[in-house]
Amino acid sequence: MVFKVDNLSLHMSGFNILRGVNVTIDAAQITAIVGPNGAGKSSFIKVLSGEIPPTSGEVTLNDKILSEWNLEDRAKVLSVLPQHSSLNFPFNASEVVALGRIPHRSGQVRDGLIVKEALSLVDASYLESRFFTQMSGGEKQRVQLARVLAQIWEPDGEKNQFLVLDEPTSALDLSHQILTLKIVSDMAKRGVGIVMVIHDLNLAARCADNIIVFDKGSIIEKGSPDKVLTRELISAVFGITPHIIKHPITNKPLVFS
């Protein structure tokens, strides 16, 4: 019962965007995806979440091929936060988060409660009746995060749930970056399998159980932060020669240039 990608390839308009990608995402684990711009991270996320069908290879979610899932059943176990939000209608934050409850039949009272809790979890309770169109980038990102959290707020029977996040911290200030990582870790502790694209290697090292490094459409390296974040790999992939030390408290690798 895992989220799995087998020998995945994606060709679009004459380019090989992904080549021979194999990934297994376990429940209750955080998998961070890193890599330079244009490495295929977002395309991988799109194939993984069923938005783009792969040219070859297979995506399976809980032992069932992704495209064979009933969409509503799938929405109860797989929640996806895209990189950009194109919402330009004046919903307020509560209404946006409530959209996350669409696949469920849990009733208005329960949904209302979940919406409130999710908003307070991402520190956005004060936005409750503010219009989405008038929020700052970071506020929008937190409200959207609350929406995808509300979608998998409760376990769905015995099935494993997964949360896919494409750069969830890109518009956030430092304290909200840390908050987001804490929320994600708590979700993982609850048993949810997390996949997230993230640019900050230190944030990735701090929270991830596994790091996958993408470059030019294929996976260069994967494994624990200690194993992956080496000087050789970073200079090969990102073209800079960094210094790597151990974090004095967490003992995780710290990368700086």
Added chain:
Amino acid sequence: MRIISAQALCLLLLASLPFAVMFGLNSGAVDIPIETIIDLGFEVFQSSDKDTVTQQVKTILFDIRLPRICLAILIGAILAISGAVMQGLFRNPLAAPSLIGVSSGASVGASVVIVLAGAWLQSNTALGLSLVAVGAFIGSFLVTVLVYRLSTSALGTSVTTMLLAGIAVSALAGAVSGLFSYYADNEMLRQISIWQMGNLSTANWQRVLVLAVVAILVLSLFPRESKSLNALLLGESEARHLGIDVQQVKRKLILLTTLGIGTAVAIGGMIGFVGLIVPHIVRLLIGPDHRWLLPVSALAGGVLLLLADTIARIIIAPTELPTGILTAILGAPFFIMLLVQQRREL
């Protein structure tokens, strides 16, 4: 914060509907006092023998004003709810049937039918009308699909492309309509041009019947998709992640909007701006949640078009203004206001 709650606005509109109907029955070239209308109403229900009202007044009320009032309410409701759905579908508040060429498409379809099947339509039966409606439906369907395909990509809808496609389609439709007008005989020409101005003066009970069938279909099926429409506002892939079968929902909504707009345009002609302005005002007042937006827009559209049509009837009495001209006179400045406001927000 929102100005008014959805429930309150809904009640307000429901309460204003009888007054608007009364206003419509009361005003016109012949002034019929409200007491007479009420008396006549009681007479119908109680079938009393007292002949308080003359036959002429009865004819004016039941064969001229009442069908016209029904027509105005139904067309207003259909145009407004279809506009609301279309704006949700395109994820853009500027998508309106008249702006993106859907009404022009319907107009071409109807013109083609009027010219090709002219002889049939002279009899003005429900069948002939339905045929014009079918023509308008096909016209508006083709345009909607074309504009949607052109302007919507995986990244969302491009407003620029959408409006430009609307301009191109409207121009083409204008040319085709012109061509058909050129070859039409006098009677057809009169039919086409009266109808293009957007006029409800040809109202009769047959037209009301045809429209009522479509209205029931559209008004009962749209609200079932309000959750899907809410999810679609987030974006198509987001809606899919929320478990919505986007392709199927889109197909259904496009079919229904074009059915509604096609029929409304076939019977009422080109009545612009109702489909743009009404959902817009309602959204400003109660927010974009389609569970309320759709029914309230329909209600507001019905009331507003009834008021506009009544004003069009009396403003230059004893003659009357085509309704479409009045809605355009009121609607165009509003649209300009909208553009100014949007520019300020950017």
